[in-house]
Amino acid sequence: MSDILTVKDLNVYYYMHRGISGKKEKLHALKDISFSMHEGEILGIAGESGCGKSTLAKTICGMNKNFTGTLILTCKSPQMIFQDPAGSLNPSKKVGWILEEALRSGCKEKISKEETEKRIFEAAEDVKLGKDLLTRYPYELSGGQRQRVGIAAAIIRKPKLVIADEPVSALDVTIQAQIMNLLKSLHEKHGISTIFISHDLRVIYKLCDRVIVMKEGRMVEIGDRDAIYSAPKEEYTKELLLASGIGE
Ligand SMILES: Nc1ncnc2c1ncn2[C@@H]1O[C@H](COP(=O)(O)OP(=O)(O)OP(=O)(O)O)[C@@H](O)[C@H]1O
Ligand SMILES: [Mg+2]
Structure with missing residues (x-):
């Protein structure tokens, strides 16, 4: 299966002006992100608030041009679905x-x-x-x-690629399930490759083939869903699973 997206050594910095001195503050929001995504795949991105999930989504979608590294998309105009x-x-x-x-x-x-x-x-x-x-x-x-x-x-x-950034986080549980089923059926009907972002690993489990776990702008772990959930390699992934009510 061919790749629809290749990300290599992606780094994103935000620069913020501070006070009247005009001093700039720099935030390293994405650090050396590298992965590729197969056509037709549903790839989950998990990680706690502020770890850089939305920054990654926006950068892939072309909404953030300020990055270094390589971003190769073999399709035109990926589209975003937003939380709110x-x-x-x-x-x-x-x-x-x-x-x-x-x-x-x-x-x-x-x-x-x-x-x-x-x-x-x-x-x-x-x-x-x-x-x-x-x-x-x-x-x-x-x-x-x-x-x-x-x-x-x-x-x-x-579109061939859709990025859903916390699309069900603002909805109550029954509506969440309906929207997840809808995303799954669109993926099956149209073969849309999907990046699905959520801080909730239970939600990611229901939908995704592979999962990336992020922390503080870095990729901590990437793997097939079942491997990540049944045998996480990294301590942080285990913590996140526990925080989502999964694992012992
Ligand atoms: N436009 C911006 N300018 C400056 N800093 C930003 C900007 N957007 C995000 N950040 C900072 O970059 C970091 C990553 O933010 P991002 O929104 O990507 O996180 P997230 O994982 O999507 O979080 P959440 O789960 O809360 O949506 C955070 O520290 C955030 O404060
Ligand atoms: Mg976000």
Whole structure:
């Protein structure tokens, strides 16, 4: 199976201005990250808050150009699904408009009105969002429905790679399960390679083929799901498993 993504020696620094002196503070957010991802794989990224998961996601998606190292993507425009669908959807626009915007953004060719409509209906159907919801505003939807809109917006341009950054963390447990099943079914139906980020190893277990464990900007461990969960090599991975209520 060919690789869809290769990351080699990736380093990201953030520079922050401090006070009136204008002194810059430097934060080394990603440290020597190297891994590759197979086409069609679901790769989990786990690690506690602040370890650099979102920084890695944004850098892979091209939202952070300030990095050193190598990033090779064999597909165009990976798409992101965010934790907080309310924050990532334009509150003043109806769902249909939001999906149309997602379809057109970054797309140079002109898409006909009929094609646009067809693609919006297809995306809505893929995420099991009733057509009647297309004329609603995001605030008129439940949290789970809003996340379905966020997922539809991410897949409407038929990306080969999707990065879901804590997509279920803001949802209650039953809705979490529905959204996870949805991501799994989209992966099966369209073969979308998926990076799934979560601080919760129980959630990662349900979905992912392989897992990366991160700590303080570094990769601590990478391996097949069952190996990581049944025989973690690193002490930190064991701690994280225990913190997620897994292991003895
Ligand atoms: N734009 C930014 N400017 C400066 N520092 C940042 C910026 N974004 C993130 N950071 C810092 O980089 C580190 C990694 O943050 P990041 O958001 O990648 O972590 P995370 O693993 O996604 O955390 P969480 O689980 O809370 O979402 C943190 O110390 C954070 O404060
Ligand atoms: Mg994050």
